[in-house]
Amino acid sequence: MTLPEVSPERLAEEWAADKDVLQSLAENGDVAHLVRLIDVSFRGSEAALDRLEESAEELGFEVIEREEDEEDGEISLFLGCEQAADAAAIKALTLKCLQIELLYDVEYDGWGCTAEDGTGQNGQD
Template sequence: MRLPPIDPARWNAVWTADLDVLRRLRASGDKPEIEREIDVSFRGDYVTLKRVADASSNFGFSVSDFTERDEEGAPFLLLVRHQPATDDAMRELTETYLQIEDTFGVECDGWGCVAQAS
């Protein structure tokens, strides 16, 4: 599958926000080279999120949670992958979730992980 290019201004805004999260993780003692489960959540209509879930392994993810109606009554998809939280690995993760947004017409609702200190 050929993925669309990411608008540079959008990339800079999203990557700046992701770097802030990474700085907070590291300030709390996180060792970014340690692999951990990182989750990425998406919002959109149910049928489209189902397509993302079905294609998730093509992007290195597996489905952690997929619900037709969350507590807010909206469809919700949570994907996970195991990887380190180094700048290079997170740059690739950010690029991937932005490409998923553009390819499928969904919205990334954020990513998260637990800090790894040992």
């Protein structure tokens, strides 16, 4: 599967937000190179999310859940992958998610994970 090219402006916009999340993780004692579950979310029509869910494994993700927002009825699909949360790994993940956004006609809504300090106290070491 060939993923489409993302505009540099769109990537820069997401990367600016990613850097804030990475800084927050670091302030909470995160050891960025530790591999953990990173979740990503996409919003879109049910048909578009169905197509993405069917391709999740091929794209390197596992399906976590689908959720409907009680206020606006928007549907979100949460996918996960095991990886580190260092800057290079997150930038590559964000690029891939923006490519998925274009390919599947969905809206990438960001990523998240727990801070991992290597002591096993944060639930996913």
